[in-house]
Amino acid sequence: MAEELSLRERKKRETRERIADVAMGLFMLRGFDRVTVAEVADAAGVSVNTVFNYFRTKEDLFFDRQEAAVESLGRVVAARAPGESAVEAVRRDFEAALDQRDWRYGITGGAPDFFRMVTESPALSTRIREMGALREEYLARVLAEETDAGPDDPTPRLVAAQLVALTRTVSEEFLRRRLAGERVETAVPAARAAAGRAFDLLESGVGDYAVKATSSQP
Known part of the structure; x- marks a missing residue:
């Protein structure tokens, strides 16, 4: 059976x-x-x-992978290693995605074609904005659960908004370069540099937020 x-x-x-x-x-x-x-x-x-x-x-x-796209950041944070913060986990995953040309942050060779199709359709443009909001909402829920935040604590929502905005902005910078005719081989390093600067800024502000506890040694 x-x-x-x-x-x-x-x-x-x-x-x-x-x-x-x-x-x-x-x-x-x-x-x-x-x-x-x-x-x-x-x-x-x-x-x-x-x-x-x-x-x-x-x-x-x-958007046949919508569920995975919406939940991706939240799953990365939930699966972070002991001693690793939420920002560190997302940074690690983002850099790995760049190395692998993975689809989950939109930094792929086919990004310009995908973007054109979305912008040409009002229905797809609306859906992708909805997905962005859902992604942020899902990440905020995970952060609240992982930090035992109370319902009146806005910190999980604030951090989620910053992380989502960071990844979106870097992806948009990669796309801007590709639409301007830049090759993937040079657009990816530029996106990596932009992400590095952005994560450095974020880590200086909320880098110690949602650090996962390490197991106590006997």
Whole structure:
């Protein structure tokens, strides 16, 4: 039974990924607003109902990793090492993402194409702003839980706002350079330098906030 469930879940995951990949290919080719869900279903070889079984809205097809994007900073903070602060954890993760050209901070070779598609669609522009707000809200909840902050303590929200703004601003600087024609090979080091300066500033202010306790030695 467990093996059957695992196989069923794997097939569902593969179907979801195939639909999302087909949809993104169509969106890149023709633009988000010019592609219908019916066309995505036809190209993926599934019914429209099947598409909506996996994706609640057309925007969810585009932002198929929305949940991971919204929760990413909060998960990084929650998983920080003993003795590591929230700012240090995000800094470490951001630098690792730069090294790996990981998608989670938007510093990838395909960022300009992604940006153009978003800005060309009012629906996608609205959704990405909503995702930013949700990301900040989720991180604030994690920080409040990790520091046992009371409901009247605004510190988790303030720190979350600063961390989200930092990562967004550095990502936007990378995108600005790419849209101006700069190559990834030079835009990434520039983003790394900007992030270094920004994290230094933040660490001088809230760098000792939410340091995870170390286990006491016997």
